[in-house]
Amino acid sequence: MNILKPAFVLVTLVIIWQLIIILSDVPPYILPPPFSVIEAAVAHADIILVHATITFIEMVVGLVIGTLLGPSSALVLSYYRPARQWLMPILVISQAIPVFALAPILVLWLGYGMISKIAMAVLIIYFPVTAAFFDGLKNTNLGYLDLAHTMGASKSSTLAHIRVPAALPAFASGLRVATAMAPIGAIVGEWVGSSEGLGYLMLHANGRMQIDVMFAALLILALMAIILYYTVDAGLRRLLFWSPETKLNQL
Template sequence: MSLLRPIGITLGLLLSWQLIVWLTDAPRFILPGPLLVFNTLIDQFPLLMKHAGVTLAEILLGMLLGAGLGLISALSLITWGRLRRWLLPVLVISQAIPVFALAPVLMLWLGYGMTSKVAMATLIIYFPVTAACFDGLRQTPTGYLQLARTLGAGRRTQLLQIRLPAALPAFGSGLRVAASVAPIGAVVGEWVGSSTGLGYLMLHANARMQVDLMFAALLVLAVMALALYFSVNLIARRLTPWLNESTSSVTRGDTP
C-alpha cells in the first residue's frame, strides 16, 4: 500500500500533463508531452548524468557545510549568553537580505566554479538549521536540567547528554527544510554563472529551444531533490527512534 500511493500520484500527474498537451494543442517547443521528455531522457542520459553529478556534489557539500555550521552556531548560542546577545540579532537581520541577491556577489568573489554554488547552498541552508536547532536546545524540559544539576552534572554534560538529544527532533526538522531548499541554492547559482550542472544545462537548452531537454533536466533535478529529502527524513527518524515509537502508539490507539 505504501508503494501504490506514490505510483498512483505519479501516474495521475503524468496523465494530467498529457491531457493538458492534448487539450491545449501546445507546440512541442512550448510544452512537450511526457513521452517526448521520457525519450529525451533516455537519449541524453549520459549528458544528464554528467551535469547531475556536478549539481548533486554542490548540494551535498552545501548540506554538509550548512548543517555543520548551523549546529555549531546553535550550540554556541545556547552556551555563551554574551555571544547570543550579539550574534542572534545579526542572524535575524541577515535574513532581510534575499540570499538569491547575493549570487552575483558570490560569483564575483569565488568565481564561476563549484565553490560559489556550494557557498550559495550553504547560505540558504544555514539559517533554517541554526534556528531550528537553537529552538530545540532552548526548549529542553527544565525538569531534566534540574535533575542533572542535582546529580552534579556540569554544563558540558548537560549540553551533550541532555540538551543535544532533546534538540534532535528540531534539528531533524531543520535538516528536512534544508534538504528542500538546498537544490534551489545550487541551481540558482548555476543560473547566474556556470559551465556545468543541471541549472546550466536547463539555460543552455532553453536558449536553443530544446524544451524537451530542459524538462528532462528538471525531472532529474526533481528526482534528486525527492531522494535527498527522503534520505534526510530516514536519517532523522533513525536519530529519534522514540518519536517513531510514540507516533506508532498514538496511531494504534495505545494508552500509556
C-alpha cells in the first residue's frame, strides 16, 4: 500500500484547518488549532487512553459478535425455506427502525455499562453482514451446483465446500461496511448514557468547554476506527487471496 498519497492529503487537510483559523479568526472554543488538539491529546493521554480502551473493546466485541451472528443467521435463512419466509420480512422491517432510536431503550434495559453499547454495535453490524452473506449464498453459480450434483455431493458437503466459499467475497464486502459502522454503534450508545468511553469523554469535555479535549477524543476515535478497518481489511484480503475482488480493491 502506498502510504505517501493519503499522508499527503492528510497533511494538506491539517494545513487548510490551520489556514481557516488564521484567516477567519475563529475562537479556539469553536475550532481549536491542530497543534493545541495534539497538545491536549498528550496532556490528557492517561484519561483518553482509559476511555479509548473502553470504546475499543465495545467496538471489537460488537464486531466479533455481529460477525458470528450474521453468517449463522444467513446460513439458517438460506437453508430452511420456512425461516426465510417467516423471518426475512421481519429482518428487513427491523431495518426501518433507526438503530439510534433504540439506544435509550437499550441503555434502559441493559444498563450504563458496556453491554448496552456492545448491543448497539451488534445491532448496527448484524444487518449488512447477514444480508451480504445471505445474498452470496443465494447466488452460487448454478454450474457449480450442477457439478456437485453429478459428483454425488450431499447437501451439507455442497454447502461446506462450494456455497460457503463462493459466498465469502460477498460476506467480505458486508463485513467491510460493518467494520466502518461499528464505531457509530459504540459512540451513540455512550452518548445516550454512560460514564465511560470516548463518547462520554466528548460529551463531558463539551460540557466543560474543553473543546481541544473533545477534538483530541475525536482524533483518537478516528484513528481507532481506521486501524480497525485496515486490520479487518488485511485479514479478509489474506483469507480471500483467490478472489478477483481482492485484486480489484487493491489500494
